[in-house]
Amino acid sequence: MTHTTDATTTDHAARSAALDAADPLARFRDAFVASDEVTAYLDGNSLGRPTRASAERLARFATDVWGARLIRGWDEEWYELPLTLGDRIGAVTLGAAAGQTFVGDSTTVILYKLVRAALSAPQVAGRDEIVLDAGNFPTDRYVLEGVAREHGATLRWITPDHDGGVTPEQVAEVLSDRTALVLLSHVAYRSGYVSDAAAITTLAHDAGALVLWDLCHSAGAVPVELDAWGVDLAAGCTYKYLNGGPGAPAFGYVRADLQGALTQPIQGWMGSAAPFEMGPAYAPHDGVRRFLSGTPAIVGMLAMQDMLDLVDAAGMAAVRAKSVALTEHATALVDDLVLPLGARYASPRDPERRGSHVTVDHDAFEATLPLLWERGVIPDFRRPNGLRLGLSPLSTSFDEVRVGVEAVRDALAEVLDRTTAPGAAESA
Secondary structure (H helix, E strand, O other), rough: OOOOHHHHHHHHHHHHHHHHOOOOHHHHHHHHHOOOOOOOEEEOOOOOOHHHHHHHHHHHHHHHHHHHHHHHHHHHHHHHHHHHHHHHHHHHHHHHOOOOOOOOHHHHHHHHHHHHHOOOOOOHOOOOOEEEEEOHHHHHHHHHHHHHHHHHEEEEEEEOOOOOOOOHHHHHHHHHOOOOEEEEOOEOOOOEEEOOHHHHHHHHHHHEEEEEEEOOOOOOOOOOOOOHHHEEEEEEEEOOOOOOOOOOOOEEOOOOHHHHOOOOOOOHHHHEEEEEEEEOOOOOOHHHHHHHHHHHHHHHHHHHHHHHHHHHHHHHHHHHHHHHHHHHHHHHHHHHHHHHHEEOOOOOOOOOHEEEEEEOOOHHHHHHHHHHHHHOEEEEEEOOOEEEEEEOOOOHHHHHHHHHHHHHHHHHHHHHHHHHOOOHHOOO
């Protein structure tokens, strides 16, 4: 079965080459570790590539820092690292002034801590409703279901469009004088929809509620302005567009004027007023340190430092411009090559409302994914039938996107040919 002409393939290759030649951020691609086994990595929104500098930093740390400084490292740097690194994440990617961002725990644990802290805030006393959406990532929904059981709270669900996300109008419909907290993702994990965080935050505040934004698919790819938007709380992971590596610890944000009024539920020694005094009772530390709990994962905080340097050097405005250009290119390729095979585009068409990934739906994609992985093309699959193309702006070329989408077309066509061939049903 022939799906494109040689001329069409040549046009796509020429267009990709021209975009790469004009890319002002092309030089950054050499900063990442390459793999001979991978021809197109389209899953940067799940796990970013390691930087070459991080590979060197990790090796040096074992011998020159951990091996040489040993326990002295806590006094020299490690004790403060969750806060100094948090400040850097805030400054480079979140639009957050110093003293409001910390690094530690997983995204799930930080979400739990911040949700529980929000419900303890004096300004929402007596309120018993939490707003969330059915399209959010499972951990957000699961955490809220558990907290609602603990607190006797009611969950108010929003159902976003499959290829969209939560809008201010939908939030306004469910807000009331009973709303304590609104928890939403700035960029939807499946569709890539970018919510209007500033407008939604204002609506929630006007209703007397607090807002917690999940920034997992935003930080490092989509500009965020937490201070300017007046956001109360935020959390996000560091292994996607911040390239911290598998399981790297997440970050949390607590607006400065809220910190003294909130009580976090996991009282550990690193968040106490005097951790090394080993006192008989817990008292919270001043400032954002009170939201730390146990001993921080220092090794997990190493690699993201190098990616922050790259993002800072490029500038978030340029990173976003490259992200938009990549997803526009992917969209055009998908329209030409994949939709004719019966697939459906499942992300926003408006680039201003789209994050750094594109999702395409087809019932045969689950069977297609193993073929792609075998061929060195790495997107990911999200049930029930979505293939996500996650495009990390600094490490992804336009031609890599072309190679990947052409491979998706070929593998999908192969699966469809196999399943529609005479006798396929009987042999299956």
